Amino acid sequence: MSVVAALNRPLARLGTVGVMSLALAGVALIGVLDYVTGYEVSVSEFYLAPVALAAWYKGRLATVIIAALCCTSWYVADTAAGRQPAPEAIAVWNTVVRLVFFVITGVLLDALRTSFNAQRQLARVDGLTGLLVRRAFNDQLRRDLALARRHSDPITLAYIDVDDFKLLNDSRGHAEGDRLLWSIGDTLTRSLRASDAAGRLGGDEFALILPRTDAGGAKQLINRLNATLHEVFTSNDWDVGCSIGVVTLRNTRMYPEAAMTTADALMYDVKHHGKGTVAFRVIEADNAWPEHIRAGYSACQ
Known part of the structure; x- marks a missing residue:
């Protein structure tokens, strides 16, 4: 059994509260890591993990919520770590760009999951009668x-x-x-x-x-x-x-x-x-x- 399949089985059984709690814990953990490493070291790629988790198992609304929290965590960690001051407009712009990137990534993952589930269903069900193949x-x-x-x-x-x-x-x-x-x-x-x-x-x-x-x-x-x-x-x-x-x-x-x-x-x-x-x-x-x-x-x- 592959690592992905081994992880998917318990995650698929989690309800909305379980998945969102796990995603929130991931955001918090990455936020702490972001603060500890300082603003010079980028850990932005790690924020994709909780976004992907929310997108794959709970859809687009969960994606937007977790993406917004990731951007907030990113901004707070950089500021607290001593990022050089910059015009407020630039900080806002960077936050919006990050949010859009996370949301687009999550939406694409949600579409991929939907397509994957549809193909899996087609492989199990006869197209004419709707019965199992x-x-x-x-x-x-x-x-x-x-x-x-x-x-x-x-x-x-x-x-x-x-x-x-x-x-x-x-x-x-x-x-x-x-x-x-x-x-x-x-x-x-x-x-x-x-x-x-x-x-x-x-x-x-x-x-x-x-x-x-x-x-x-x-x-x-x-x-x-x-x-x-x-x-x-x-x-x-x-x-x-x-x-x-x-x-x-x-x-x-x-x-x-x-x-x-x-x-x-x-x-x-x-x-x-x-x-x-x-x-x-x-x-x-x-x-x-x-x-x-x-x-x-x-x-x-």
Whole structure:
């Protein structure tokens, strides 16, 4: 882990009071250093640290406040250290120039942070459906599985495939296919709990993570969701359906990859034995994995 990442984690958890207090402490510390070193030695570059802290974590208003305090500290330290007297207009001019420099630097950092967060969000979220992309979904699944193991909670994973999506795309065009995918993403987002996660794994394949959800709860939620999706398809005259494989894990130490493979395989069983239905499976222990899963993966140690 880089030094920047190591520092960012605790700083990102600080509230407004915490960040501003840290920035103010930085201004005070640099002001003392500025006074001790005298006006002949420049420490102006160090004032950028509290300005950058305020800009990155708390935005433009915090930037202006800290920048103004930095300029005040700079002026007071130089004067107290015995700076040669100069016309008041020059002192004011220098202070204003410093303030403008600090504010511009802070505004640029705030814009960079906004762009960085937007790009990071785009890397995690599918642009069409608003759901998690495969990589972000796998990361979320890894975290949720670890929490389920720690607290001995059940967790359910559902794999959803749209039946006959290619036929719809070919007959009614890609724009209509995109509208269908968007509708699925919107339905999943509105139907799930805040603790759940939904992802588009590629094409017309979707997956759900349902933490703290046992077999009974999963059956109710998935059947209700499947009915809602069917209503959406019917109201838009889309001749499609969904094949869904649902796996509830209890007391297992299954890898995320193995869990995904299990749900995917169950979904394909549904497709082979009749599309448009849902299959449920409960895995109670590691030795209850399907044979083809146990052959490819081992339990976490």
